[in-house]
Amino acid sequence: MTSSSPLAIQATQLSKRYGPHAVVQNVSFALPAGETLVLLGPSGCGKTTLLRMLNRLVEPDEGSVAVQGQDVRTQSAAALRRGIGYVIQQVGLLPHYTVAENVGVVPRLLGQEEPQVAARTEELLRRLHLPPERFAGLYPHQLSGGQQQRVGLARALAADPPIILLDEPFGALDPITRASIRREFRELEELRRKTVVLVTHDVTEAFELADRIMLLNAGQVQQLGTPKELLFRPANEFVRRFFDAEKFSLQLRTLRLADVMTYIPNEVHNNSLHTYKSADKVLPLSVTIQEAIEALSSPSGLQTSAEEEAVVWVEAGNSPSATAYISLTLPQLMTAFGRALQDVQTA
Amino acid sequence: MNTFTELLSFWHAQADKLGQQTLQHIGLTAASLLLGVLLGVPLGLLVTRRPRLAPWVLGVASVLQTIPSIALLGFLIPALGIGPGPAIFALFLYALLPIVRNTVTGIQGVDAAVVDAARGLGLTDGQVLRRVELPLALPVLFAGIRTAAVINVGVATLAAYIAAGGLGEFIFGGIALNNPAMILAGAIPAAALALAFDAALALLQRLPVRRLVRVGQVALVVLPLLAGLYLLPRATSRLLAGFSPEFVGRADGLPGLQQKYGLHPASVVLAPALVYEAAHHGDVDVIDGYSTDGRIRAYDLRVLHDDRQAFPPYQAAPVVRTQTLAQHPELAPVLAKLDGQISDSVMTELNYRVDYLHETPRTVAHAFLRQRGLWHDPLPVQGGTIRLGSKIFAEQYILAEMYEALIRGYTGLAVESKTGLGGTSICFEALRTGSIDLYPEYTGTGLLVVLQPATAVLDSLGSQPAAVLAYVHREFERRYGLEWQAPLGFNNTYALLMRRQHAERLGIASVSDLSAFLRK
Incomplete structure (x- = not known):
């Protein structure tokens, strides 16, 4: 986000210890409005404690938190929390409230009018693929895990x-539900505008959702930066090792078409074997390599050339030439990706 | 089958009493439950907030629970006296443990994630408690109240011992009179009441949580109303009578008074041991008692003159097995040494020394014998044993001690005492079956409790001491092989007693005066 945005959350020198055990040590960060920060790390690294300090479910021993420029201790904990969304792994829906009543809890606490609450509840349920006519009157125990988390x-x-805190929100779901909810989550218009702090130990999840990642170990910040920075410029051995196992898949998710376009051979740009038709789909440069590969290998999305070779059309980027789009085959893409990786890593 | 028809006719005859006692019973239970909930739930909540208090609170509540209920009532008498107050308090103490414990268990059983989420959403501590923890703990909490209710319906029967009413009145009356139908008359409704309470609360427990909250609120209104039922029968009378269970049930007790004088005082039942104290402390105004009781003197009570002779003569005399008299001819003359020796006032004095000055019956008995020149040091035992019985009050103990000393002093017989044999029926059965050889009995008791003659016979005997003695003498010998000896002199009959000052202020000297006063 732009540097002119006001800071939504500013944490300064936060520390928390339970007995002799320091759970969070001297953690600071500044989060501009609209950004998504992922707190990542192994179990017990203090990421949940750090998150809970932001809405005062845990009071820090040292340091301070400011939300929208105001120290959180200047207002009551309850009032602070009503202005911050909170989602936990176990969901914690009130079992004696219906779905609609659960959704309406905070607006009612804030004294909103009943019709307004009802309309908002309905809108949200619809947007989260829980048709209110079917789900509004159900109780939490009648829902699946994925539905509960929605x-x-x-x-x-x-x-x-304006701010949402999420503590391993997809952690208790099976892999399939998890992937689908995560996609919904990412595509939810509602969340794009919000400042989000999300706790996870799942590296893929972190890379998929984060603007920036804070990698924690034993209560200490190992590195704070964009996914790309963490992946390609690890600050220390811990950071490097943390991503080792899933390195390739993370690279596919992190590099975008824009990053590899310069490595595409020149002849491709002049290739006229394939002719663009206006009905064909075009990938923007912002898609990840992973997504481009998916597009190339999904049967519905590809165009078939004379040689039966799959291609995708890509925006020609900053090229002002007449051909606004260029076609790309899987081998061409992979070659470019490989070259780009080499350069990034030796840089 | 016989008991069953007796039971039905008893209920029929005592329908209004049954209704009143049931209401009192519900009232006692409801009042104590209400107190238990009002105090137990907050106490339980406190424990969940300050876990360090848990061992203390739960420990004390558990200890209270282990105190036998009759003992707990006894403990409370010095502090709170008798009547509904201490009864409700004792019941409340019993209700405490299940309610506190289930409140704690219930709150602790609420999913921590739900509470965490609720706090994270911005519910205040109070809102978390009211909207999340309490509603979710309610089923468990309700189970605790249900347990407490059933316990209290049961324990509330004991309230009758301390003049707090309830269905225990019939039960204790029945026990005192060895009347199974009367025991059942109280026990069956009490059991039914316990089941009804339990079933009603079980129904509530099955309601969805949301409705349960509303029901809980309704219960907080209804319970005091139920408790109020208790006060209805009391508020209406000018004097409150406190009677022992036996007096209420016996033909020559309250029923006889009602017949002869048309006396219908508002009354409560209480343990025989407590009636005098109750009158003394003003908890009740009129009591039944025995005309020779030492506490008449100790508490400055007035014996109301039985001007229409509702109470038949109760001359005290030893009853001996004829077989024993035949085996030990030396026994009869020794027993006869006490003939006519003890007047009403002498007996009252002796009883006073035991009941009130706490001298032992033995000391009092021996002192009396010495004073009358009847004392003789024990002779060596030469064989044969006389088994002495007595009922469970001071006068009987004293008489038993006197006979023991006389038998030891004037014969070579050994004596074995079986004192404290409960009521008349137990003593009489022991004598009839040969478990004991003799015990002091009263002619009126022998007539009405043991022989139970037809009304025509009773009418013919009237209140003439000699006629009654002759009748019981003849009938005991004929039916049971038991022999009444000559009377000791005093007449320990039932008496109505009032505090002397109170009686004087109201101008009541006789039972007729009392009856007239109550009808005003």
Whole structure:
């Protein structure tokens, strides 16, 4: 986000110890409005404690938190929390409230009018693929895990808070549900405008959702930066090792078409084997290599050339030439990706 | 089958009493439950907030629970006296443990994630408690109240011992009179009440949580109303009578008074041991008692003159097995040494020394014998044993001690005492079956409790001491092989007693005066 945005959250020198055990040590960060920060690290690294200090579910021993420029201790904990969405792994829906009542909890606490609450609840449920006519009257125990987490998300968003805190929100779901909810989450218009702090130990999840990642170990910040920075310029051995196992898949998710376009051989640019038709789909330069590969290998999305070779059309980027789009085959893409990696790593 | 028809006719005859006692019973239970909830739930919540208090609070509540209920009532008498107050307090103490414990368990059982999420959403501590923890703990909490209710319906029967009413009145009356139908008359409704309370609360427990909250609120209104039922029968009378269970049930007790004088005082039942104290402390105004009781003197009570002779003569005399008299001819003359020796006032004095000055019956008995020149040091035992029985009050103990000393002093027989044999029926059965050889009995008791003659016979005997003695003498010998000896002199009959000052202020000297006063 732009540097002119006001800081949504500023944490200064936060520390917390339980007995002799320091859970969080001297952590600071500044989060501009609209940014998504992922707190990443192994179990017990203090990421959840750090998150809970932001809405005062845990009071820090040292340091301070400012939300929207105001120290959180200047208002009551309850009032602070009503302005911050909160989602946890176990969801914690009130079992004696219906879905609609769960979603309406915070707006009602804030004294919003009943019709307004009802309309907002309905809108959110619809947006989260829980048709209100079917789900509004159900109780949490009648829902699947994925549905419960969607309701939890709707509940956190109900009062339209500018900040959302999420503690392993997808952690308890099976891989398939997890992937689909994560995609919904990423595509939720509602969340794009919000400042999000998300705790996870899942590296893929972190890379998929984060603007910036804070990698923690034993209560200490190892590195704070964009996914790309963490992947390609690890600050220390811990950071490097942390991503080792999934390095290739992370690289596919991190590099974008824009990053590899310069490595595409020149002849491709002049290739006229394929002719662009206006009905064909075009990938923007901002898609990741992973997404481009998916597009190339998915049967519905590809165009078939004379040689039966799959291609995708890509925006020609800054090229002002007449051909606004260029076609790309899988081998061409992979070659460019490989060259780009070599350069990035030796840089 | 016989008991069953007796039971039905008893209920029929005592329908209004049954209704009143049931209401009192519900009232006692409801009042104590209400107190238990009002104090137990906050206490339980406190424990969940300050876990360090948990061992203390739960420990004390557990200890309270282990105190036998009759003992707990006894402990409370010095502090709180008798009547509904201490009864409700004792019941409340019993209700405490299940309610506190289930409140704690219930709150602790609420999913921590739900509480965390609720706090994270911005519910204040109070809102978390009211909207999340309490509603979710309610089923468990309700189970605790249900347990407490059933315990209290049961324990509330004991409230009758301390003049707090309830269905225990019939039960204790029945025990005192060895009347199974009367015991059942109280026990069956009490059991039904416990089941009804339990079933009603079980129904509530099955309601969805949301409705349960509303029901809980309704209960907080209804319970005091139920408790109020308790006060209804009391508020209406000018004097409150406190009667022992036996007096209430016996033909020559309250029923006889009602018949002869048309006396219908508002009354409560309480343990025989407590009636005098109750009158003394003003908890009740009129009591039944025995005309020779030492506490008449100790508490400055007035014996109301039985001007229409509702109470038949109760001359005290030893009853001996004829077989024993035949085996030990030396026994009869020794027993006869006490003939006519003890007047009403003498007996009252002796009883006073035991009941009130706490001298032992033995000391009092021996002192009396010495004073009358009847004392003789024990002779060596030469064989044969006389088994002495007595009922469970001071006068009987004293008489038993006197007979023991006389038998030891004037015969070579050994004596074995079986004192404290409960009520008349137990003593009489022991004598009839040969478990004991003799015990002091009263002619009226023998007539009405043991022989239970037809009304025509009773009418013919009237209140003439000699006629009654002759009748019981003849009938005991004929039916049971038991022999009444000559009377000791005093007449320990039932008496109505009032505090002397109170009676004087109201101008009541006789039972007729009392009856007239109550009808004003």
